[in-house]
Amino acid sequence: MYEGAVQDLIDELGRLPGVGPKSAQRIAFHLLQTENTDAQRLADAITTVKATIRFCTRCWNIAEAEECRICRDTRRDGSVLCVVEEPRDVVAIERTREFQGRYHVLGGAISPIDGIGPDDLHLKELVARLDAEPVDELILAMNPNVEGEATASYLSRLLAPLGVRVTRLASGLPVGGDLDYADEVTLGRAFSGRRDIP
Amino acid sequence: MRLRRLELADIRSYDRVAVDLGPGVTILVGQNAQGKTNLLEAVQRAATGSSHRVAGDGPLVRFGTEIGIIRCEVVTDEGRRRTLDLEIGTGRRTRTRVDGQDVQRAAQAAGVLRVVLFAPEDVAIVRGDPSERRRFLDDVLAQRRPAFAAARSEHDRALRQRNQLLKQIRGLTGSSRDAAMSSLDVWTEQLITHGTQIIAARIAAIRTLAGPVDRFYRDLADRPEPIGLTYRCSAGDDVDGRLDPASSGGSTMVPETAPIAQAMRRTFAARQREETARGLTLVGPHRDDLDLTIGELPARGYSSHGEAWSLALALKLATYEVLAEVGDRPIVLLDDVFAELDTTRRQRLAAACAGFDQVLVTAAVEADVPLEGAKIDVELLDGRTRLRPRDLGAPPAATDGSVAS
Ligand SMILES: [Zn+2]
Numbered sequence: 085m086y087e088g089a090v091q092d093l094i095d096e097l098g099r100l101p102g103v104g105p106k107s108a109q110r111i112a113f114h115l116l117q118t119e120n121t122d123a124q125r126l127a128d129a130i131t132t133v134k135a136t137i138r139f140c141t142r143c144w145n146i147a148e149a150e151e152c153r154i155c156r157d158t159r160r161d162g163s164v165l166c167v168v169e170e171p172r173d174v175v176a177i178e179r180t181r182e183f184q185g186r187y188h189v190l191g192g193a194i195s196p197i198d199g200i201g202p203d204d205l206h207l208k209e210l211v212a213r214l215d216a217e218p219v220d221e222l223i224l225a226m227n228p229n230v231e232g233e234a235t236a237s238y239l240s241r242l243l244a245p246l247g248v249r250v251t252r253l254a255s256g257l258p259v260g261g262d263l264d265y266a267d268e269v270t271l272g273r274a275f276s277g278r279r280d281i282p
Numbered sequence: 283m284r285l286r287r288l289e290l291a292d293i294r295s296y297d298r299v300a301v302d303l304g305p306g307v308t309i310l311v312g313q314n315a316q317g318k319t320n321l322l323e324a325v326q327r328a329a330t331g332s333s334h335r336v337a338g339d340g341p342l343v344r345f346g347t348e349i350g351i352i353r354c355e356v357v358t359d360e361g362r363r364r365t366l367d368l369e370i371g372t373g374r375r376t377r378t379r380v381d382g383q384d385v386q387r388a389a390q391a392a393g394v395l396r397v398v399l400f401a402p403e404d405v406a407i408v409r410g411d412p413s414e415r416r417r418f419l420d421d422v423l424a425q426r427r428p429a430f431a432a433a434r435s436e437h438d439r440a441l442r443q444r445n446q447l448l449k450q451i452r453g454l455t456g457s458s459r460d461a462a463m464s465s466l467d468v469w470t471e472q473l474i475t476h477g478t479q480i481i482a483a484r485i486a487a488i489r490t491l492a493g494p495v496d497r498f499y500r501d502l503a504d505r506p507e508p509i510g511l512t513y514r515c516s517a518g519d520d521v522d523g524r525l526d527p528a529s530s531g532g533s534t535m536v537p538e539t540a541p542i543a544q545a546m547r548r549t550f551a552a553r554q555r556e557e558t559a560r561g562l563t564l565v566g567p568h569r570d571d572l573d574l575t576i577g578e579l580p581a582r583g584y585s586s587h588g589e590a591w592s593l594a595l596a597l598k599l600a601t602y603e604v605l606a607e608v609g610d611r612p613i614v615l616l617d618d619v620f621a622e623l624d625t626t627r628r629q630r631l632a633a634a635c636a637g638f639d640q641v642l643v644t645a646a647v648e649a650d651v652p653l654e655g656a657k658i659d660v661e662l663l664d665g666r667t668r669l670r671p672r673d674l675g676a677p678p679a680a681t682d683g684s685v686a687s
Binding site for chain 1: 442462
């Protein structure tokens with residue numbers, strides 16, 4: 085254990101995803117040794133992002149206003165929603181230029197190991213949108229791994245009684261991977277070849 | 283296929299060695315604890331993605347160092363040169379390169395180097411826990427079909443998730459329990475999806491192995507009794523793992539997955555109460571077993587020492603045969619096994635070795651190995667293993683290989 089402020093910093097860093105206690109210590113001591121201005125810039129970046137960036141109240145994508153850029157864009161097709169796990173998946177799909185509809189970001193995938201159950205995802209909000217918006221088709225674009233598959237199958241069961249067409253991205257994506265690892269061509273192909281979920 | 287050159291840097295007892303290997307038999311001679319097995323272990327790890335001695339990669343790195351390197355130069359049956367490099371770090375993911383290119387998943391490296399290892403611990407396939415036999419089958423499958431390793435890791439991931447959920451459910455009551463239960467089904471379906479693939483592949487492997495195992499056992503054993511291989515499935519006895527010519531069409535086909543999925547679904551439903559009470563998944567390939575019988579008797583409890591060794595060896599020789607059926611002929615690694623065999627079985631194993639492209643043998647006593655071949659002396663000096671190729675007056679300096687990091 086270190087003196088108060090240093091230990092606090094190590095504890096906070098250790099809470100970040102992918103940062104273990106050892107790395108937290110290393111980053112903390114790195115920060116201690118860096119120039120004040122550099123450390124201040126990092127602190128400012130964190131404060132600014134928390135103050136100005138929020139989640140879109142409609143689709144839970146990253147937004148700088150009440151609603152995100154895509155939800156505000158009237159040229160987008162509101163009858164097709166692509167359901168993804170994270171905002172970074174929106175970026176990956178936008179890169180393909182294959183998709184003209186709008187999104188719904190769940191904020192993760194079902195994963196008991198990480199303590200994430202269906203209630204921790206933006207599912208109720210999705211069901212509410214289906215009531216409020218003229219949606220004909222939902223494309224489930226979860227990651228091609230077991231958590232993504234489990235989430236997609238939970239969703240399709242949840243949505244089955246609502247009578248909306250539900251499709252899943254075509255296979256061909258690398259199994260066990262993340263969407264943002266897939267190259268644009270593969271991901272684009274997965275879109276055009278999506279299949280209906282019975 | 284053939285391993286033409288092996289380079290190790292900071293692996294187990296090796297600091298830096300490089301050794302060129304010829305076709306046929308190479309015998310690594312040295313006292314115990316000099317590092318012979320470490321060399322075979324490194325080859326096994328590069329080929330199969332796991333060591334026969336430890337679970338993780340960490341212990342492979344030489345004590346006190348951070349990164350170990352295993353570099354294999356392979357010549358395929360068609361004469362193509364391929365390379366397989368592993369960079370193993372303590373406390374991080376192992377980096378694998380195939381033909382100089384980084385690969386994201388270990389499964390992509392499967393099949394570049396194919397080996398069949400036989401070591402004294404393999405008697406546990408006959409006499410040990412079911413997990414030993416599952417691992418035997420899965421190792422065969424991972425090398426026979428590269429996609430299998432990926433299916434296995436998907437299944438293991440889904441299994442960990444479902445077990446975690448069952449543990450959570452066990453501690454919950456009322457509406458929060460209902461909420462957690464609502465997602466149990468999707469994990470059950472995930473396990474069924476991946477589990478049926480694994481079960482079907484294992485049954486197919488058993489059907490393929492059955493003939494060769496029986497034949498090799500009759501060659502090796504003193505009393506040539508028939509060997510039976512049966513898949514014992516936790517989803518119920520109606521998942522047919524017997525070599526029944528009527529149901530399998532007399533062939534070595536992969537069974538239909540739909541009936542296996544049905545049996546799993548039924549058994550999951552029947553055991554759900556027990557599963558939530560114990561917080562544990564009780565159905566699936568991780569609970570299955572391969573029943574081995576010699577004559578009428580289960581080999582696990584009733585085999586003599588000689589019978590158990592003969593059967594373990596027969597399983598390994600059969601593995602060589604079924605791997606060689608699809609793709610390159612594997613390299614055979616025999617780790618200290620001749621010392622464990624009586625004279626008759628030594629001769630029979632030696633006869634089998636004559637048919638293999640490349641065999642790497644370790645032995646403490648040279649006279650135990652009735653084989654002709656290149657010899658390399660293995661010796662631990664100042665805590666580091668040295669290799670000294672013995673033939674043709676070659677300089678004893680092939681130990682200071684160039685291993686760039
Ligand atoms: Zn939005």
